[in-house]
Amino acid sequence: MLTHTHNALTRPSRVVVMGAGGFVGGAILARLKALDVPVLPVSRTDVDLLGEGGGAALAALLHPGDVLVAVSAKAPCKTPAMMEENMRMVAALCQVAAGSELAQVVNISSDAVYTDDAPLVSEFTPAAPASLHGTMHLAREIMLRGVCKAPLAVLRPSIIYGAADPHNGYGPNRFRRLAAEGKEITLFGEGEEKRDHVFVDDVAELVALTILHGSRGVLNLTSGESHSFRDVAEMAVRLAGSASTVKGTPRQNPITHRHFDVTVRLRAFPTFRATPLAEGMAKARRDMENN
Amino acid sequence: MSLPVVGFAGMTHLGLVSATAVTARGMPTVCYDPDQALVARLRNRELPVVEPDLDDMVAANGDRQTFTADLADLSACGVVYIAKDVPTDDTGKSDTSGIAALIEQILPILGEKAVLVILCQVPPGFTRKIPLEPSRLYYQVETLIFGRAVERATQPERYIVGCAAPDAPLHPAFEAVLAAFGCPILSMRYESAELAKISINMCLVASVSVANTMAEICEKIGAVWSEIVPALKLDRRIGQYSYLSPGLGIAGGNLERDLATVLRFSEEYGTDSGVVSAWIANSRHRRDWALRLVHESALREKVDPVLAVWGLAYKENTHSTKNSPSLATIAPLAPYRLRVFDPVIPVAAANHPRAEGATSPVEAASGADALLILTPWPVFRQADPAAVAKVMAGRLVIDPYAVLDHQAATTAGLDHRVLGAPAAV
Numbered sequence: 013m014l015t016h017t018h019n020a021l022t023r024p025s026r027v028v029v030m031g032a033g034g035f036v037g038g039a040i041l042a043r044l045k046a047l048d049v050p051v052l053p054v055s056r057t058d059v060d061l062l063g064e065g066g067g068a069a070l071a072a073l074l075h076p077g078d079v080l081v082a083v084s085a086k087a088p089c090k091t092p093a094m095m096e097e098n099m100r101m102v103a104a105l106c107q108v109a110a111g112s113e114l115a116q117v118v119n120i121s122s123d124a125v126y127t128d129d130a131p132l133v134s135e136f137t138p139a140a141p142a143s144l145h146g147t148m149h150l151a152r153e154i155m156l157r158g159v160c161k162a163p164l165a166v167l168r169p170s171i172i173y174g175a176a177d178p179h180n181g182y183g184p185n186r187f188r189r190l191a192a193e194g195k196e197i198t199l200f201g202e203g204e205e206k207r208d209h210v211f212v213d214d215v216a217e218l219v220a221l222t223i224l225h226g227s228r229g230v231l232n233l234t235s236g237e238s239h240s241f242r243d244v245a246e247m248a249v250r251l252a253g254s255a256s257t258v259k260g261t262p263r264q265n266p267i268t269h270r271h272f273d274v275t276v277r278l279r280a281f282p283t284f285r286a287t288p289l290a291e292g293m294a295k296a297r298r299d300m301e302n303n
Numbered sequence: 304m305s306l307p308v309v310g311f312a313g314m315t316h317l318g319l320v321s322a323t324a325v326t327a328r329g330m331p332t333v334c335y336d337p338d339q340a341l342v343a344r345l346r347n348r349e350l351p352v353v354e355p356d357l358d359d360m361v362a363a364n365g366d367r368q369t370f371t372a373d374l375a376d377l378s379a380c381g382v383v384y385i386a387k388d389v390p391t392d393d394t395g396k397s398d399t400s401g402i403a404a405l406i407e408q409i410l411p412i413l414g415e416k417a418v419l420v421i422l423c424q425v426p427p428g429f430t431r432k433i434p435l436e437p438s439r440l441y442y443q444v445e446t447l448i449f450g451r452a453v454e455r456a457t458q459p460e461r462y463i464v465g466c467a468a469p470d471a472p473l474h475p476a477f478e479a480v481l482a483a484f485g486c487p488i489l490s491m492r493y494e495s496a497e498l499a500k501i502s503i504n505m506c507l508v509a510s511v512s513v514a515n516t517m518a519e520i521c522e523k524i525g526a527v528w529s530e531i532v533p534a535l536k537l538d539r540r541i542g543q544y545s546y547l548s549p550g551l552g553i554a555g556g557n558l559e560r561d562l563a564t565v566l567r568f569s570e571e572y573g574t575d576s577g578v579v580s581a582w583i584a585n586s587r588h589r590r591d592w593a594l595r596l597v598h599e600s601a602l603r604e605k606v607d608p609v610l611a612v613w614g615l616a617y618k619e620n621t622h623s624t625k626n627s628p629s630l631a632t633i634a635p636l637a638p639y640r641l642r643v644f645d646p647v648i649p650v651a652a653a654n655h656p657r658a659e660g661a662t663s664p665v666e667a668a669s670g671a672d673a674l675l676i677l678t679p680w681p682v683f684r685q686a687d688p689a690a691v692a693k694v695m696a697g698r699l700v701i702d703p704y705a706v707l708d709h710q711a712a713t714t715a716g717l718d719h720r721v722l723g724a725p726a727a728v
Contacts (some may be wrong), residue, residue, distance in 0.1 A: 274595070279594075282602075282636060282637065283638050
């Protein structure tokens with residue numbers, strides 16, 4: 013559940029985006045600037061949370077009343093070494109959250125904190141991650157919750173897509189690129205699994221709304237629509253006007269689906285409109301072509 | 304034995320209806336409430352609750368049903384019912400401090416041979432702790448159903464009575480009251496009776512949860528739940544009176560209170576209550592069916608749309624808005640314009656910044672981009688879908704309880720959405 017400190021939109025004195033150089037951090041930065049919110053972007057080159065005194069370096073940049081958006085993480089977290097690095101990063105963030113007079117902390121988490129076998133997920137679904145990545149995010153949430161003096165908003169996006177995504181993971185981004193190049197798209201099995209894919213602009217908008225309302229609690233950042241990977245692949249081919257083929261492979265794992273109940277978001281931000289997948293995919297394609 | 308004078312402490316919905324039913328069976332009743340203004344209104348036969356036939360019955364009871372704000376008047380009664388509301392907090396936990404205080408006031412003035420009956424819903428273990436001679440202390444399961452309270456009170460299917468000694472005969476005065484209704488009387492330990500009420504509600508919740516779960520699947524795969532229900536009701540293991548109508552979650556404070564009570568006992572004693580948690584989760588999910596639908600189908604398509612809302616009450620034929628699915632649905636629609644009609648509840652009860660009242664269902668629907676029928680008042684069933692379609696600007700009608708005839712609504716060109724059926728049938 014998400015509760016607001018301000019019912020009316022209220023600009024904070026400043027927002028510090030830790031991880032502003034990344035795909036999601038960059039989108040958040042752009043959206044906040046568009047809303048005339050004073051922003052301080054901080055990237056790994058400014059402050060290395062893994063380096064000696066990383067927390068102190070970040071704390072030195074903060075002013076009382078700042079909002080801190082914590083985006084940076086080593087993701088996807090797949091190995092014990094990455095886990096260890098992420099824990100060091102969040103320890104530094106905790107040092108900052110505990111020792112600074114912040115107005116709000118916004119932690120960008122992940123829907124990987126939920127159990128894989130929950131077909132319909134809401135903010136009330138217990139977090140029970142089965143992956144290292146999900147475990148990392150849940151540990152990060154718990155650590156921050158334990159020390160944060162300011163209102164803490166934990167935002168859990170589903171699969172984020174957009175033109176600038178540097179990852180080439182299985183899903184809309186890879187499919188869009190393969191389709192643009194006219195290459196074959198290979199599915200796991202027949203791509204039956206249904207997943208929620210959220211457009212990066214929507215993530216940025218929801219983060220901005222969370223900041224402008226001074227919200228605290230948990231919110232899933234999702235589109236509310238679940239599509240099979242085959243549908244997404246075929247949509248990418250159609251949008252590209254491509255000759256790419258979409259090919260299935262022998263299934264290695266059982267089919268699982270994930271849908272989201274978006275009621276908490278509808279209640280928290282009733283005028284927010286999620287971008288439908290086809291619309292978001294088309295915009296991502298245009299953005300990709302323009303860059 | 305001659306019929307006793309029966310006292311009722313607490314002119315709540317339950318207390319008033321129960322007292323009226325007992326009076327109608329020929330027994331004089333003393334209806335006590337400490338609220339002098341309420342008693343004055345009751346003496347003028349101005350009733351604080353809306354229930355079919357209740358006004359007529361109170362009028363017919365005449366002087367046999369007296370109202371008083373003087374506690375001492377209960378001392379002349381052979382049987383005194385405690386009918387005060389037991390409030391719950393946000394988690395559904397009962398606050399019994401009020402009823403405990405009332406009992407403490409009544410015990411000193413209770414007649415020497417009089418019987419005390421706890422009629423309001425209390426958590427198991429409450430009744431046995433009352434410091435009164437056990438042979439004069441009973442718990443009686445209440446059967447209030449909003450909108451059908453008079454019917455339930457005048458024609459009970461059975462009485463469930465908690466007592467100290469289940470095998471012993473009931474106190475004659477109490478038995479005389481119950482016998483007047485001519486239905487079976489089931490005596491059991493206090494704790495069993497207290498838990499029986501909760502068990503009944505758990506069965507109802509289970510049935511409604513089945514209906515809500517399967518109705519949602521119907522909406523996705525092209526089945527129609529209302530076609531399935533008759534088949535279930537003819538199955539003797541399920542039964543013709545089973546609660547199989549899907550709804551906007553499990554509305555009603557009593558059911559939610561009992562769910563919370565079971566969870567608390569489960570936690571305290573280490574019993575499994577996973578299914579109860581699942582019912583609660585399902586209820587929360589289905590409560591917002593209309594909210595999700597209006598967002599998906601109307602709000603994303605139009606700038607500053609107008610939404611018509613029919614019904615604010617918790618259910619039809621009641622003035623209560625406590626736990627109303629309608630209010631739960633419209634609260635998060637604060638940015639949108641609403642035009643509201645309810646036959647009993649004023650628009651102010653909506654507590655919505657952009658809600659305006661209408662004087663009729665059709666006036667509310669006039670110019671609306673979507674219509675939400677959130678309480679199934681009988682008067683709404685009389686609305687002509689063609690007339691509604693004519694005045695509406697949009698086509699979407701969200702009608703969870705199928706108040707409008709689906710065929711007529713569809714023929715009129717409306718996009719008529721009901722619980723348990725796909726978008727177009």
